[in-house]
Amino acid sequence: MEMLRGLEQLCSGARLRELGWGSLEKAPFLCWRGKDWMQCFRWGVHLCLEEGTSQENSIRHNLSLHSKFIKVHNEATGKSSWWMLNPEGGKSGKAPRRRAASMDNSSKLAKVRGKASRKKPPLQSAPESTADSPGSQFPKWPGSPSSRSNEDSDMWNTFRPRTSSNASTISARLSPILTEQDDLHDEELLPSLVYSSASSNVPPTVTEELELIDGLNLMSPSSSTLPTQQSASSGQIQRDSSFSLRNAGGQTTSFGNSLFNPVDISLQSSVSHFSAPQSLEALLTPSSPPPRDVMMTQVDPVLPQTGNRMNSRTLLLLGGQASQSKMSSGNPRGKPAEQQTEPVSASVLPSTLPIVTSPQNTASITSLKAPLSATTSQSVQLGSPLLLSSASPAPLGLNQDRLPIDLDIDMYMEDLECDMDYIINSELMDGEGLDFNFEPILSTPSYPSTSQASSHTWVPS
DNA sequence: AGTAATAAACATA
């Protein structure tokens, strides 16, 4: 129960519940069993640790422990980082982290050792124990070469990409956005694989980025349905993608609200973040002009590269996170976003998830736009997901918000086509109901990290 | 036996 509460607090509870939060009862927070739960996360619910909570420790423990969660570094915020569901990781269950992944024995041994020595470490055996941990770090990287390709997905899950770097990476990634290109290739083949492969192939940073992206993707809807829909309505998707909400609508058909909800959640959360967070917010915020520069900055790098490529990723949703600060400071529950919480069907299937665009996406979009049009300001306004979500009480799910964006988006949506295919393919591949893993390349910017990114990495301007 | 949750220790910025 406590856990639940904690989660509630951590995340925007209301919606979560609607989604199927109930499952949580049994499987608290960390349990992946409840798809619902997962979905919630996927949808973009962010975990925020509340200070002082007794669960805090537990949560942290879980977050770090399970590969399912991805940490997004939030420089802007400061220390705290955001946690998101690892799209891939999310699928499988919890994975015991890297080390163990393959080596049951070893892991066990390790445990044994640990027991024996670890604790004692202070006394003696520190080295060995440490050894383990270090080792674990290795594994952390998805990039670790070989293994990944096949089991990767599993491995992946197992090993959680450590993110800390990711966050920063993300920002970095922003600039690198291009990765998409690579991704495209890979992705075309396998979405999921892409992820892994990318990680493997790509340098750590990139990998991280990917990871980050994935994290972002979390938001994205699931999959199984998507393919269908997508395939069916690739065109639609584009639009929709422009604003996920829409998709939701389409898909929603089956699920109806549920789909939206997720989106909403993401938005909300994201919104909340943004609001709290930093520069991003400012950037995103239409009202705040300053961002533009930033935006531009971002854009510049991006455009050139991604330019057309923006693709579906753009569509990706980003989960917003409620930064702690927000949570604590702003809304106690983190529900800030709740605003829109609308009734969603609890039985949302991951597969059915629609594509949602999260603020991040928007952001990405924005960025894109920005470059495109000199009128960055406008683009920004439109693009800024934050704006939409936050600004409009109505959840993204509502078409309203998107409309404006859509318009702009349409601009590049065209470009998206390629990505779309990619996405579709990927989905098909995943079929399982994975999330879309689009690489948020663009979106990244919007990402929490984005803020960072904006401010840090490439934004250096 | 395996999994999960919590508590605590430890590490790092």
Add this chain to the structure above:
DNA sequence: TATGTTTATTACT
């Protein structure tokens, strides 16, 4: 100090 990671313990199935 805050955050994150790891280990150990305990409880449940």
